[in-house]
Amino acid sequence: MFSTRKTINHDPFSFLKILVPPTIIKAIYLCFVASVVSLILYFAFSNYSHCFTQHHNVVVPTIFNHRTITTVNSSDKTNISHILFGIGGSLKSWNKRRHYIDLWWKPNVTRGFVWLDQKPSSNMTWPETSPAYKVSADTSQFKYSCWYGSRSAIRIARIVKESFELGLENIRWFVMGDDDTVFFTDNLVTVLAKYNHNEMYYIGGNSESVEQDVLHSYTMAYGGGGFALSYPLAAELVRVLDGCIDRYDKFYGSDQKVQGCLSEIGVPVTKELGFHQMDIRGSPYGLLAAHPVAPLVSLHHFDYMEPMFPNLTRIDSVRKLVGVYKMDPGRTLQHSFCYDLSRNWSVSVSWGYTVQLYPSLVTAKMLDTALETFHTWKSWKLGPYTFNTRSVSSDPCKRPLVYFLDRVESVDGDETLTVYKRYVQKGEKDCPQRDYIPALEVQFFNVSASSFNPNLWNKAPRRQCCEIVNGGEVKSVAQIKVRGCNRFERATPVKKVETL
Known part of the structure; x- marks a missing residue:
């Protein structure tokens, strides 16, 4: 029923036997072998750099x-x-x-x-x-x-x-x-x-x-x-x-x-948390004052927001921030918290931009959360955002006193002194409570800090610490020092040492 099939010859050049005499086929074989040998010798001894050769630390060209x-x-x-x-x-x-x-x-x-x-x-x-x-x-x-x-x-x-x-x-x-x-x-x-x-x-x-x-x-x-x-x-x-x-x-x-x-x-x-699209409307203050623990890489949309600094134009505000950035790039906008337990004060420093003084003991979690001084990009609503925010209270006794960068100077080549001046918005009322009076006397914050080592960004991120240097003598000027945190140090608003 089925026809008998011939055994298949696996010689790859068998089809040539039909058309070409055996002597010519032998010549073809010899030429083929010679070509292969020549190619092997060429790649083995030539100085030509081949595209498939592996080189350490080099992207292979395409x-x-x-x-x-x-x-x-x-x-x-x-x-x-x-x-x-x-x-x-x-x-x-x-x-x-x-x-x-x-x-x-x-x-x-x-x-x-x-x-x-x-x-x-x-x-x-x-x-x-x-x-x-x-x-x-x-x-x-x-x-x-x-x-x-x-x-x-x-x-x-x-x-x-x-x-x-x-x-x-x-x-x-x-x-x-x-x-x-x-x-x-x-x-x-x-x-x-x-x-x-x-x-x-x-x-x-x-x-x-x-x-x-x-x-x-x-x-x-x-x-x-x-x-x-x-x-x-x-x-x-x-x-x-x-x-x-x-x-x-x-x-x-x-x-x-x-x-x-x-x-x-x-x-x-x-x-990376330092790239900022700035899809917000209104004042960027709250966002910038609570910058994440990451290098500031970019800012955008200045023409759609209020100036970053009061009483300055948009371009002059950016110029001021860029100027302080040049003094210490890695520290720009980095956050630090301090407590004065003798006065029940909480201080939030956003280096090169602003200081906030709370005449009360406020948790680090609250200080770390951005004040909602802005609205969403498209709908102009109060959130939601891709980060946590807290509302700005209408009660002046629950709002911080705000200080903006006034000037910056280099000290001994490896340290900076930034000075922040009290800012009172037009029509803003002071808290009438008695414990606010000493805080209202503070008109300036002087913040000293050593030059930030950019290699710290290669380690696990950690917010730096600060301390009030002249805690017993604060009048119109408060002295703050920003530094790396000590081992086991934490920003905790308590007056007594906690016991187990």
Whole structure:
């Protein structure tokens, strides 16, 4: 019933016997063997560096658009020269927002570009204090269907791709931000240096307003607060970005589109608490006065909030904060608590920004919680936020006395003295209670601190401690010293030693 099948010959060149004489087949075999031997000898003794050879601490170069990607040597510690900034801007907003960039940009030190939607006119002088500009490529061929958004999201999403394709050397990190984002670059370097830039990392932070995270995403780094992509991840993203942009045409923002592509690659966001989108309205005071135990990396949305310091413009407020930051980058906005048990005082220090004096003993948990001096970004409501808040009491006896930074000076090269002056809001009434009178006499806080060691950020985070130095002589000026905590030390508002 079934026909008999011939045994199959496993000679890979058996089909040639039908067409070619045996002598020629033998010649083919000899040529094949000679070729294999020659190839083996070539790879064994040639000085040519092969793409598949393993090198320690080097990212293996890949090919993209027929160009060799720059290798990254990791023998030295990450510094500012290893970061390439890609700043999303527009010609229309440039003259208004460039003043924010000029506060942190260091010509011939920081590397990167402002990416504009069109070329400036020939009679426009580009400031030397600003990063150089580049004009983004045309994006009219891409799809965009978010009815409440802007097509500029496509252009800004592609900044990382266009930055990468410049092929600049010795880049470890691509950092994206907006033209109204202020980066605190020393702290940014400190944060990025913790991570292996030869691995695929996506680093940033969420929005402060829950409504924004629900609407857009909890799993993305918000672009206004800035985010960082390691070189290998950027290389992978560049390969797929344009196709992803069309797949996620319904997404509102550039940061959401980038995160969609990174999700396809499989790399989640690594959250760092120092990136601040600042999706809030009103006064940022409560948020900044209760900064988390993390380096201050970025701030955003200044034009949508009240100035950080009273009686100053928005830009002057930022300039003042940047000025004190330059004196001690790692300590900026870091929180410390003190208690004066003889007077029942609680003191909260946010270094370089503000001091709060409570003429009562307040728990550390309360001092650690932000006063709700702001509203949510979109709905202007009192929360919810992605961090805990407490309401500002209408009773002046339950509110702290507030002091803002007045000046800062260096002491002996390795210490700073920051001075904070009492601020009374117009129409504000003082607490009439008797125990408030000594507190009302304090007009200044002098806070001394040694220079913050950035290596502390490589250890488990811990809030530093402080103490009232002139506790028995406080009149108009209170002296505070901020320092590292001693072993077993804690901020506890009790008058007596606790017993077991």
